[in-house]
Amino acid sequence: MSGFVVKGWCPDAWRPMMAGDGLLVRVRPVLARLTGPQVEGLCAAAIRHGNGQIDLTARANLQLRGVAYAGWPTLIEELQALGLVDADPVREGRGAILVNPDWCEGDDTHAIAEELRARLAELPELPGKVGFVVDAGPAPMLTHAPGDFRITRAATGELLLRADGRASGVAVTRFTAVDALIRLAHWFVESGGCTAGRMARHDAALPGWANGDIVPAAPVVPLQPGTHPIGAVYGLPFGRIDAASLATFDCAVRLTPWRLMIAEGVAPAPAIGMLLSDSPILHVDACVGAPACPQASVETRDLAARLAPSIEGRLHVSGCAKGCARARAADWVLTGREGAFDLARHARAGAAPLHTGLSPERAVALLGAC
Template identity: 30%
Template sequence: MTAQRYGWCPSIATPMAARDGLLVRVKPPAATLPADAARALADAAADCGNGLIDLTSRSNLQFRGLRTASVADFAAMTRAHGLAAADDAVETVRNVTCDPLGPDDPGAAVDSHAIARGIEALLAEDPRLRALPPKFGFLVDCGVALPIPDATTDIMLRALGDELDLTLDGGSVRLTAAAADAPALARRLARAFLALAGPAEVAPFRMRDLVAAVGEDAVLAAAGVAEDFRLKSGPGENEAASGGTGGDAITTSTAASSARAAASSTSHPDGFRASGSVVAAASPKPMYAAPETNSPVGYLRCGETGVFVVGVPRGRLEAAALRVLADLADRFGDATLRTTPWRALALPGISVRDAGAVAETAIRLGLIVDGADPRRALPGYPFEKGPWPVSSRSETASR
């Protein structure tokens, strides 16, 4: 019996048919949407679709109601603003979620945005990774002011001091690596998934399923990770270690084990309590669930300025509202919007004196600026699990 996949993730490369037209998903690199790109998206949402935009739990923007004739124009605009890969196969697997602030988080010891971009670059460079299942994802969370500790996905990277703590969904082993080495280690784990799971069309489709099927030790062994967490050279990788391009040149910290041991009796920043090399496995976070009650909304002081987090009721935003938020980011902030997994957009660089003006405008737009707003408990608009993505040449470029 052939296994079936449900809940395909659309992208600009793979539009999905829905009741109100075609859906496409835009994945802002490193959760960052420049204000000019946001205005272009707002215009395209109205011109090419029905003007409705959904915020997803992967920090993406989903545009609704596109027509067959308008998909190509929307995709071209998205790529022109650096919001999508030129290669459709790369865009389909470019699923990297990270905390909103990255280097703008004064409490963060590691730049999650640099690591997220590093993973995206390796996804683009390595043709083998284009065989990953379309829902396979990476999570990079080093945030202190705006962390996302409850989110899970296939390969997760979280800050542990000035290093990175890597875990597999469904697993219990933690791998510690220097921040500079983390993207390459994530790639090796993704390659291990492919080596053991097979093509994207064949089950298992996610890391959790693979770990349950073959065991975590088998995945780590396929990635060349020894029990002491030091990496061993695999086929084609000795050249890389000597400066070539055959694979990942990863330098591992000799203090990795002692760093984990030092954390064994302390609370880990991601909310788990470390216990040597084993932690309790996290449960998957359902798509389009209500935001966690402690998800930040409103103004947060962050260094010399602050960040204003605007909640979107039920996760659905109108194109006109996105344009106004982009204008606010230009006028009062750092000229970017940051996407979050909790149905909210963040505007960094807002001063205390300007926070009131941002709040007033957001309220006029019907958005949420108070964490106690009862609309935060409303479920998001359901993701439609309906037909497979559109794939005809008249509707999307060939994959």
């Protein structure tokens, strides 16, 4: 596959990325949580400086879409005032910390993530897509979420530091976990990991102190839309939410890597553009597609929504071979190429196809949709 550009970095607030609908500005709320005033302020800024469309990413970040160059400096000032963007661009770039969304104040996940945030300056210069996972609840919840350095619960009940791509790791405590993680990050750089770009692709042998045989505990099933002990869980089709709809929540919200959002302290109630029960559309991955993405040659989400009710397993509809919406293989994947689709099975976007040059109608016919 060809016809797309690999950027090699992820956008953030200080390094926005140009898309087909304007600048894409990524916001990383602390511990993936926004207070009520932050929700209100963020939504107002998204409407004032962008097109009002917000994406929830696989790293539990928010992306404001359609931002104009002229409005971007003011947007950054407003986000800083809300406590949603760090004044230091370097520190902002290092803050890719994904946390178990069920954390409670003072628990292991909260304590470790807060310490890591306070010590970001001690990290080496890492590739732009490298991230950290703090998943220290009673059982792992973020096993399949993206991350390179993972602190999680071990099968023995203790805490575990594990390099992504390795099946096991070494025991740590809430008081030693960040020290060990920072040490491992320095080893990654010193051993040539920046060339590989990600820990899972770095084939150097781990140092002896980090090469343990402790395995993670069995993962728990991720959240589902509906009632939750913290409040209400809402499903966001394709991870998209309209700022005007989000602004109707006058409570704190927590973000997840599964296109789900937790509204704290509220009972489930209907909300425009959001789902309170499981739906086939929540099990389909589709990027924004054309025309919002300049690298996509096909529209994606209308087709994905049309196919969702009839697909068994996971469907991925990608506007190009980059596969931004899903890094892992799907049961079925449609990849856009020169205005048509290629269809592959048990594959990632851009894989060798079973069928090529498909129109949306032909793709629907092949996949058995109505």
